[in-house]
Amino acid sequence: MRGIRFAEWLLRRVATPDDAAAQAGDFLELSRSRGSLWFWRATLSSVAYGGFRFTLAFVSAFAFSQIIAILWNHGALGNQPDRNSVYTSGMLILVPLLTVPAFLLLRFGWRDAHARFSLLFALLAGGSLLSYPHPIVRWIFPAAGILTASFVLAKVRRDDRILLQSLAQLGAAVGISLGGLAVFLLALLCAWVVLSYLLSFPETFFRVAVTLSTHPVNDVINAFVCFLIVRTSERLRKPSSSLRAA
């Protein structure tokens, strides 16, 4: 069968390498009686099915975290509106932190230890970073996080990969926040260079910097990095298959 490597490469977009190889092998076996057209139809159908499930969960999780972040920025969650301070804005902190657990919960459900552990990180990190001005909320978030931690601790002890994966997720979440910050700093630098020559007007310069940093391109960067995080976390969840004894 020509193109089986390409078919396997396609299947690897939605499955682990071991699973993709096994599926491609199955399709190859069946295509002997059903023809090559069936082989490609089965491959594309499998990729479309897996891709649709992933995309649906990712888009829903990202949209959910965007809505929460927008509500936070407008002060609709019992907080002070946060329109001028970009670093502490919900967009930069909440979107990456909430997308990963929301995705994992949608894909694998509340029973999944990875999803719960990811939620724990979101609660702890988000609560610590965003609840600073609110004494009551400041304690509720970490308390919820600690409760979740104790709830999933037994699972984590049994499976070290969960801990490793969650740490990777946390690193990636911090990375995306810094990525957003980098865009802000870059915008600030550009604005400073342009405005210091043209206007010499610090207030305008700051306003332009904020406008640039909240540009939709930030959302695109956030969405892309969130996509990479959830792809990695989905892959890390499943270890390589064990080999059958001969």
Add this chain to the structure above:
Amino acid sequence: MRDDLNLGEWEQIVLLAVLRCEGNAYGVPIRDEIRICTGREPATGALYTTLDRLEEKGLLQSELGAPLAERGGRARRFFTITTKGKAAVVRAQSAYRRLLDGLDLLREQI
């Protein structure tokens, strides 16, 4: 994880097909078994996704066989049902049996 997992109809079909394949349960015979017994051609994506999900739930476990030349050097992924999987199927089937008891629907069909 709770032990009283509720299984959907499709999940039960896949688990029963794995059981029927007795030690040779990889994608191809599982698909054949479903086709022969139910008369339905399973959608490829749905079958593999369900097998994955059942493994996630701890109802199935899988292992890779040896690479085979007729599969272009690719291994088969063999599935076996776990004790928890068997218990889930038995529980679901018992519920169906209790509901069917006294109705004689199967005899009417014959």
